[in-house]
Amino acid sequence: MRRINRRVILLGGGATAALGVPLFAFAQTQVDIEMRGTSRGERIWFDPIGLAVAPGTTLRFTNRDPGNSHTATAYHPEIFGRTRRIPESARPWDSDFLLPDQSFEITLTAPGVYDYYCVPHEMAAMVGRIVVGTPDDAGWEGSSGDRDDISADVLAALPAVEAILASGSIRVEDRS
Template sequence: MITERRQFLALGGGLSAALLLPISLQTTRVVTIEMRGTPRGERIWFSPQGLAVSPGTAVRFVNHDRGSGHTATAYHPANFDRLRRIPAAAEPWDTGFLMPGESAEVILTVPGVYDYYCVPHEMAAMVGRIVVGRPGDRGWQGPSPATDDVSPEVLAALPSVDQVLTRGRVEAAGK
C-alpha cells in the first residue's frame, strides 16, 4: 500500500488526519528513508541504504535531493517486468517520481528481504535493502537469488542481510 503524503502534513493537516485514522493505523511505527544527492548531481543515494524493521512498519521515502526527482521501486515483475527481489507474498510498490520535498509510504508486513531501486538512477547504484523481521520468522524469505537483470555493481552496492541485521541501518559507502 502506498500513501502519498506530499505537502499535506507540512500544511498542518497531519494532526487532524491522525485523529481520523483508526487506532491500529495510528500506532504503526514509521521510519524514514531519504533520497539524497550532491548539489551538482554527481552522486545520489538512499539514506540509509540498508534498514532493519519489524513487520507492520511503515517506511516513508522522502526526497531531500534538491536537484532531482527519484523513485523507490520494488524489484518485481509488476514494476517494469523486473525479476522479483522481495518476498513472494509481499505486495510490490512503486512510489512514482517524487520531486524535492515530496514523500510516499509503504507498509511492509511480510518477513523477508526487500530490494528496491530508483528507476532513473539504478545504474548509478541508487538501490536499497530493507530487512523485515528476522530469519526464522514465520514466512521469512531471504534475499533473492535472481541476478539476471541486475548489474554486478548494483548487487555489490546492496548491504548484506547480516550487516543490516547487526547494525539496524547501513549507510551507503562514502556517504
C-alpha cells in the same frame, strides 16, 4: 476523570493473549528513508541504504535531493517486468517520480528481504535493501539469488542481510 484499574489492564491483556496477538503488535512504527544527492548531482543514494525493521513498519521515502526527481520502486515482475526481489507474499510498490520534498509511504508486513531502486538512477547504483523481521520468523524469505536482472555494481551496492541485521541501519557513509 476515569481511572484505569488493574482489572481493565488485565482484561485487555487477556483479550490480546486470547487473540494470540502481542501487545506491541498494535504499535505501528514509522521509519524515514531519504533520497539524497550531491549539489552537482554526481552522487545519489538512499539514506539509509540498508535497514532492519519489524513487520508492520511504515516506511516514508522522502526526496531530499534538491536537484533530482527520484522513485522508490520494488523489484517485481508487475513493475517494469523486473525479477522479484521482495517476498512472494509482499505487495510491490512504485512511488512514481517524487520531486524535492515530496514523500511516499508503504507498510511492509511480510517478513523477508526487500530490494528496491530508483528508476532513473538504478545504473548509478541508487538502490536499497530492507530486512523485515528476522530469519526465525514464520514465512521468512531471504534475498533472491537471481543476478541476471541487475548489474554487478547494483549487486555490490546492496548491503549484506547479515550486516543489516547486526547494525539495524547502514548508511552510505558507513560503507566508505
